[in-house]
Amino acid sequence: MLGTWKTGEIHDIHQDMSQLTVKVITKVLFGVDITQMALEIGDALESILLQYYHKAQTSFLLPSWVPTPGNLRANRAIEYLNKLVIDIIEQRRESPQDDLLSSLLLAQDEDGSQLSMKELRDEVMTLLLAGHETTATALTWTLMLLAQNPEVAQKLASETQSVLEGRAPGITDLPRLPYTEMVLKESMRLYPPAWALSREVAQDCMIGPYFLKRGTSVFFSQWVVHRDTRFFDNPEQFLPERWQDNLELNLPRCAYFPFGAGPRGCIGQAFSIMEATLILAMILKQNYFKLVPDQAIELLPSITLRPKYGIKMILESSNL
Ligand code: HEM
Structure with missing residues (x-):
């Protein structure tokens, strides 16, 4: 990807990160290279997430079989992803390898039977979707925050350049990139890719002063808690340094x-x-980004927290 980037180009960084992470997850977990399809997968996922967001706003008034344009688009996208995933499974069935998908093919249910095609499809779909969209969003918001905070970007670039000295990073470099990890942590505090979770109450209980009846849906939001002054000083500020000295443990x-x-x-x-x-x-060892000025950056709080219109950035060579 970096090999195709040129100084001065404008990129929708969310699209770039989504395509990259979808390639990574399919290669790592399923041993397939789907470079050609990365864009289509991103588009399909976008239709589904937009429809989910729309439905959440309208309290799920209409079931998904009602042929509204949004439902039709989302259903087509689901069909596309189902077919893609089934193709990946069949491909691996014919030629097993040493990867996660081959292990799933051998896995057994509680009753000792092999997983059905539907069960396999659901497992693979979960890993494909949970495993790329979240990481892509985390990287997108991080790159935006770095462009908005050049002094942090500069410090991060210094770390990567002094540790890597021009070569590609590997797993053994991770402990030597502490500031990079702090930047990611801080970015996921302010822009958590999963911004709210929910649970159903299993039995009547009290939580603090509240009585919760069995079956009640409870929602709790990372977006809200991560900005609570009881836990974080200046919570609206992007301050990676707050994570040094083991803040998380405390x-x-x-x-x-x-x-x-x-x-x-x-x-x-x-x-x-x-x-x-x-x-x-x-990325940071050789590139620097500026935000395209005057663009609308808005949140799309669907299942994940995405930028509604993507985020456009101008690529520059790192001047360190
Ligand atoms: C920055 C990246 C990621 C974030 C922020 C994230 C966030 C989350 C969160 C909040 C949950 C819990 C959902 C709940 O409690 O209802 C979850 C579950 C899950 N995640 Fe991730 N995730 C990320 C990356 C990944 C990756 C790379 C994979 C796969 C390789 C993955 C696979 C899963 C799976 C399978 C579950 C469900 C676990 C279960 O229900 O037992 N996630 N993730």
Whole structure:
């Protein structure tokens, strides 16, 4: 990707990051290279997320089979993704490899039977969608924040350039890129890719002064908690340095929870931090971004927190 970037070009950085992370996740987990389809997958996902956002706003008034233009677009997108995922599964069935998908093909249900095609499809779809859109959004907001805070970008570029000295980063470099990781943490505090989660109450209970009846839906939002002054000084400010000296260990549990918590916490946390740190280091070692002036940057709080109109940036060579 970086090889195709040229100084002075304008890029929608959200589109670039989505295409990149979809390529990474399909290659890493399923051993397939879907470079050609990365754009179509991004578009399909966008139609589904837009429709989900629209439905959440209109309280799910109409079921998804009603042929509104949005429903039709989203249903077509779901069909496209289902077919793509089934093709990936069939491809791997014919030629097993040493990857996650081949292990899923051998996996067994509680009753000892093999997973059905629908179960396999659902597993692969979850990993494909949960495994790329979140990381892409995290990288997008990070690059925006860096463009808005040039002194942080400068410090980050100094770290990557002095550690890497021009070469590509590898896994052993991770411990030597602490500032890069702090930048990511701080970006996910202000712009958590998963901005709200929900649970259904399993049994009648009290939480603080509130009585919650079994079956009630409860929503809790990273966006809100991460900006609470009880836990973070100057919460609206982008300050990666706040994470030095182990802030995370000193916070109450769930004051910072971009990856959720408990038994349903994210299984991709370590992977995505590794991936995002390496991508950021790789980008920042030779590039610098400016935001295209006067563009509208708005939030689209769908399942993930996306920029509604993408984020346009002008590429420049790093001047360090
Ligand atoms: C910055 C990147 C990521 C963020 C912010 C993120 C966030 C989350 C959150 C908040 C949850 C919990 C949902 C809930 O409690 O209802 C979750 C679950 C999950 N994540 Fe991630 N995630 C990221 C990357 C990934 C990656 C790379 C993968 C796959 C390789 C992945 C796979 C999953 C799966 C399978 C679950 C469901 C776990 C379960 O229900 O047992 N995620 N993620």
